[in-house]
Amino acid sequence: MPLTLSDGERPICEFIIGFVLQRSKNIGMAARRISLVNFKGGVGKTSITVNLAASLARELDQKVLVVDMDAQSNTSIWLMGVARWNNLNGMAEKSVWGLFHPESTGLKQCIEEEVLLNEHGVERIPKLDLIPSVYKLMDLEHEYQDDDATPYFAKFRMQLEILFDQYQYILFDCPPNVFRATKCALFCSEEVYVPANPDLLSVQSRREVVLGTTMCQNHKTYGTSITRVRPHDGGSASGDPI
Numbered sequence: 001m002p003l004t005l006s007d008g009e010r011p012i013c014e015f016i017i018g019f020v021l022q023r024s025k026n027i028g029m030a031a032r033r034i035s036l037v038n039f040k041g042g043v044g045k046t047s048i049t050v051n052l053a054a055s056l057a058r059e060l061d062q063k064v065l066v067v068d069m070d071a072q073s074n075t076s077i078w079l080m081g082v083a084r085w086n087n088l089n090g091m092a093e094k095s096v097w098g099l100f101h102p103e104s105t106g107l108k109q110c111i112e113e114e115v116l117l118n119e120h121g122v123e124r125i126p127k128l129d130l131i132p133s134v135y136k137l138m139d140l141e142h143e144y145q146d147d148d149a150t151p152y153f154a155k156f157r158m159q160l161e162i163l164f165d166q167y168q169y170i171l172f173d174c175p176p177n178v179f180r181a182t183k184c185a186l187f188c189s190e191e192v193y194v195p196a197n198p199d200l201l202s203v204q205s206r207r208e209v210v211l212g213t214t215m216c217q218n219h220k221t222y223g224t225s226i227t228r229v230r231p232h233d234g235g236s237a238s239g240d241p242i
């Protein structure tokens with residue numbers, strides 16, 4: 001994808017390329033890592049993440065890790081059930097937030113094993129694990145103090161890549177923006193999936209905002225996937241039909 005870098009973007013781009021090249025030498029059989037992203041909200045990112053993950057784990061016997069990068073925590077609540085997630089919400093160190101504080105949290109603590117319900121919503125899927133989100137993840141965007149030597153997205157990836165050879169799929173459900181949490185997901189992924197409603201605003205945000213980010217330069221993309229027949233089927237949507 002042609003991309004013109006500004007002077008401000010060039011150093012960060014060089015950092016990213018150097019980091020990935022250097023570390024990828026140490027990774028053996030790595031999971032397929034896929035981010036579900038759209039700048040537009042309500043387009044089905046979470047619905048696809050949850051259903052894709054459950055299908056891969058339950059129907060195809062694949063070992064799957066879902067990483068919830070959205071402070072709304074919809075994926076986590078869906079996969080854990082509201083009671084189990086409510087217990088977790090006050091313990092941010094046991095969520096994706098913990099990956100930004102490796103000095104005080106072990107990676108193992110941040111993984112909820114065998115999700116899709118219980119406490120006592122019943123079914124659990126043995127091969128489906130989750131690094132859940134909590135509301136505290138909102139602080140990543142503003143209050144989290146970055147470290148110049150190891151930016152937030154590199155710190156995140158250094159934690160997560162320990163798990164790359166333990167799963168066949170790692171799916172990242174992203175919030176409806178391309179701020180820090182989404183950039184972390186993109187930095188860990190090789191593939192990007194952009195769900196969209198059949199309306200102008202959902203599709204328009206794809207190229208400029210998602211695929212144009214510095215993090216996305218070398219990713220495989222598969223075009224835009226339209227998740228409904230009409231823009232207003234099911235949940236909310238806006239913009240003119242295309």
Ligand SMILES: Nc1ncnc2c1ncn2[C@@H]1O[C@H](COP(=O)(O)OP(=O)(O)OP(=O)(O)O)[C@@H](O)[C@H]1O
Binds near residue numbers: 040048070174
């Ligand atoms: N294929 C579909 N057809 C109809 N409705 C759908 C479809 N996919 C998702 N929905 C509905 O659309 C709404 C938004 O879906 P979802 O939460 O998955 O979107 P999202 O992109 O994750 O939203 P957000 O940007 O807020 O995280 C939900 O009510 C969901 O049930």
Ligand SMILES: [Mg+2]
Binds near residue numbers: 045047070074173174
């Ligand atoms: Mg969502």
